[in-house]
Amino acid sequence: MSMDGVAWSSLHKITRAQSGSQPFSKETLKRVLGFAAPHKGKLIAFVIASIAGAFLAVATPVLAGQVVDAIIAKADVGTVIWLAVLIAIVAVGEAGVGLVTRWLSSTIGEGVIVDLRTRVFDHVQRMPVAFFTRTRTGALVSRLNNDVIGAQSAFAGTLSGVVSNVVALALTLIVMLNTSWLVTVLAMVLLPIFLIPARRMGSKLADLRREAAAHNAAMGTQMTERFSAPGATLVKLFGRPDEESREFAARAGRVRDIGIRTAMLQFTFVTALTLVSALALALVYGLGGWLALGGQLAPGDVVVLALLLTRLYAPLTALSNARVEIMSALVSFERVFEILDLQPLITEKPDAVAVPSGPVAVEFHDVRFSYPSADKVSLASLEDVSTLDTRGGEEVLHGVSFRVEPGQTVALVGSSGAGKSTVAQLLSRLYDVDSGAVRLGGRGPGTGVDVRDLQFDSLRDALGMVTQDGHLFHETIASNLRLARPDATEEDMWEVLRRARLEPMIRSLPDGLETVVGERGYRLSGGERQRLTIARLLIKQPRVVILDEATAALDSTNEAAVQAALGEALEGRTAVVIAHRLSTIRAADVILVVEDGRIVERGTHTELLVADGRYAELYRTQFAEATAVAEEAVPEPN
Ligand SMILES: Nc1ncnc2c1ncn2[C@@H]1O[C@H](COP(=O)(O)OP(=O)(O)O)[C@@H](O)[C@H]1O
Ligand SMILES: [Mg+2]
Known part of the structure; x- marks a missing residue:
């Protein structure tokens, strides 16, 4: 087999081992929440702040609608100015609440990571020598870094995003339905056309990300092993540097391809989202305007519906992808837990004694x-093999x-x-x-x-x-x-x-x-x-x-x-x-x-x-x- 062949077959091996969104278990979720438990106070504060943020976000369109109605009703200037001041206050409030939510979610995320990281370090340190004779250092270090960071993004990004998006979505929908259920329902009809392919794309994106992570880890392993004094010496004496470079280049090239595909997928996604919400907006203006002309809807309500609609699609799509994102974040957690679950073969007994004093036989x-x-001592994914040798020595x-x-x-x-x-x-x-x-x-x-x-x-x-x-x-x-x-x-x-x-x-x-x-x-x-x-x-x-x-x-x-x-x-x-x-x-x-x-x-x-x-x-x-x-x-x- 040519060297390219070897490089590609090893790429293939990684792809196969990493692809396929593994379903995560309830156990994992429970353990993850266990890590969040010490931050309960902050979590509650975070949920409250998210709810406050959602209320403020809905307030602006409602106030804007009232401005329009006031103009049409030829109300006095004082009312309009008062409404404008309220809109300004809401904007400032929204900014403040945004800062607080962000601070809370990152404090919780980082806090969880500190716990996780120190626990993994402590655990790995206690592993028997046999573990280290089998593990590839690069793979282990990558797990300690990349996966721990992946797990962190679950907390700081996804989980917090879900909470605030659910609250925002619910409130927006309630207000919209209350304003005009007919317009709202019809505006939502377009949604499934968009959401179904979006979901598929989300899971494709997660697969690509996972594959890229595996290649990055493999490159990391190659570097940590080759770029140490003994490794470099070995390559100089026995190695085939050209082939090493070619293998590295093949991996780097694949990461590039994945990067481009990810970027294009994301762009297509955003474009489609913009398009669909623009179409829905046209529907709101057309249908809402028609109803307003017929006197069945206040002109201000048309504005309220239009403004709320622009705030509806973003959380909806975020949520439609949340499942996939949470899943890939949980995969990170699982990979970390996998290490925590390795039982050190050699442990200290609870009632262990000291070495007897005096000269010792x-x-x-x-x-x-x-x-x-x-x-007994290792993980397939850390040894870079697909299945572990179960033969007893x-x-x-x-x-x-x-x-x-x-x-x-x-x-x-x-x-x-x-x-x-x-x-x-x-x-x-x-x-x-x-x-x-x-x-x-x-x-x-x-x-x-x-x-x-x-x-x-x-x-x-x-x-x-x-x-x-x-x-x-x-x-x-x-x-x-x-x-x-x-x-x-x-x-x-x-x-x-x-x-x-x-x-x-x-x-x-x-x-x-x-x-x-x-x-x-x-x-x-x-x-x-x-x-x-x-x-x-x-x-x-x-x-x-x-x-x-x-x-x-x-x-x-x-x-x-x-x-x-x-x-x-x-x-x-x-x-x-x-x-x-x-x-x-x-x-x-x-x-x-x-x-x-x-x-x-x-x-x-x-x-x-x-x-x-x-x-x-x-x-x-x-x-x-x-x-x-x-x-x-x-x-x-x-
Ligand atoms: N970490 C290991 N895992 C599996 N087999 C090992 C390991 N270390 C040594 N062995 C095997 O155990 C046997 C005894 O090795 P060792 O005690 O190192 O021999 P000596 O020190 O007398 O040269 C050898 O057959 C060797 O291949
Ligand atoms: Mg020896």
């Missing part, structure tokens, strides 16, 4: 685990048991993909086990507290982890360190930076600790970034240390130095170390050899060498080599 008891399937750990006594270090070794990092993630409760248990503390086997019974804060404080691809926020060095210990002083920071062998480098920077590290820490070299994440661990001083190939990105000179620092950091702490360097492994109290999700050997370095099994094999191939290379002291590659 770590225990895995017959742990089985498979990574959760997509439908293959079991990755098949009954892993081990115990690390307080203050001891266990080293996990094994080939890549064996399940070592998974063990680290289960210990820090980034995922929960399927069966078995991960426990902290306790004096003997089975006596510790299950991590699922621990308070999040307490577990977070107790554990410290450094991974191979340590992440830094795009903030200053100091704030990245304070993340681990908010009350750290400058001295504390320099101390850990010194131990992580970063002090001279950071001292030489013009802004020192206040230097902003690039997105993902890209302005630092890989080794420097790694050492900064180690400094972050050192400043945290956790009771349990997890190192997942923490020194893999370091050159041997620095590694030796940082190892020393890590050695100090591990002093007296319980540690789980995943390593591929012999020096680290040798220092461990126990070595566990993990293969295919099982512990296949355990013992000390010497014991395992004597046993001459898998460890001995790894030792001869992997570690011996790594160590030999390390000893040649190659310079840091990046």
Whole structure:
């Protein structure tokens, strides 16, 4: 398939997934009103203001009719002037009431959005890591921005429009029917000719808008993914920029086409509306004038009817489209609720306890685990797929048991993909086990507290982890360190930076600790970034240390130095170390050899060498080599 073909098929996929006005449920409406509940006082004020506005709007035509009648009856000048003054007062009143209504509806709309936005942010923050490994950041951010704004327009625009239009329409009709039911009814006859196609057009417009929103979100996703340092690097190294541009251009082109169609549809709509109301006006003048000549209608009433008619068609058409507009606004709400309804798989129990004090043991008891399937943790619309993978992941750990006594270090070794990092993630409760248990503390086997019974804060404080691809926020060095210990002083920071062998480098920077590290820490070299994440661990001083190939990105000179620092950091702490360097492994109290999700050997370095099994094999191939290379002291590659 040509690239254009690919681009168009992905466009098609989006179109299909997004089109079709989904009916919204009563549940959604109820929830939306739930968000409005705290603003009840303002809502009531808004309805009152809308009613007042509608009365004032009807007053002007009625007064104008009286002026005409006064002129024809040759009344005195005073009456006419008095009526004119009243019309002026009504105009000022209308302006004032308009301001108040506008202020109320936007205050309510913005208020609802603040609630919705903070709730979604808070909720997404609590989602498990599995959610983020599946979601496309761009799609998520677009939902937080565009859909929340779409939901806001429902409140500020549509819902408030409905209230004021219904009131205006009802009052206008009452006054018109009262003036001349015959003229009114005949003037309304033209309406259906116009309203039926108008409704169809309204729903067409909503579909187009929805499609445009989907394309905008897709472009946003493409940009957020490609325009980050790692994404841009990847495109430069492997990507096909021309095809990326072509795909982007295809989407942008479709948004243009939709924009033009929307504009033309709207213009046709307005023109048709103007035409129909002009025709109805002709009818009012003709029929009304005829009746007035026959004495069946006052001349002033003809003016009243004509003026009211011009105010009738606008709310009528607005209302005829309101259903569609409310529906598309509710779709926005639904898309936001969809995220709020995702249950975080990992939650804190109401009666959660703190990590037991004192030195803490770590225990895995017959742990089985498979990574959760997509439908448990994610949404199809956020992954950019049409249906979610419901296959349960293959079991990755098949009954892993081990115990690390307080203050001891266990080293996990094994080939890549064996399940070592998974063990680290289960210990820090980034995922929960399927069966078995991960426990902290306790004096003997089975006596510790299950991590699922621990308070999040307490577990977070107790554990410290450094991974191979340590992440830094795009903030200053100091704030990245304070993340681990908010009350750290400058001295504390320099101390850990010194131990992580970063002090001279950071001292030489013009802004020192206040230097902003690039997105993902890209302005630092890989080794420097790694050492900064180690400094972050050192400043945290956790009771349990997890190192997942923490020194893999370091050159041997620095590694030796940082190892020393890590050695100090591990002093007296319980540690789980995943390593591929012999020096680290040798220092461990126990070595566990993990293969295919099982512990296949355990013992000390010497014991395992004597046993001459898998460890001995790894030792001869992997570690011996790594160590030999390390000893040649190659310079840091990046
Ligand atoms: N987020 C994930 N979702 C699904 N499967 C995963 C995920 N992370 C790792 N795996 C799988 O789990 C297995 C163990 O991975 P891992 O624990 O990272 O291995 P190791 O750290 O020993 O190299 C591998 O087969 C890997 O493909
Ligand atoms: Mg790993």
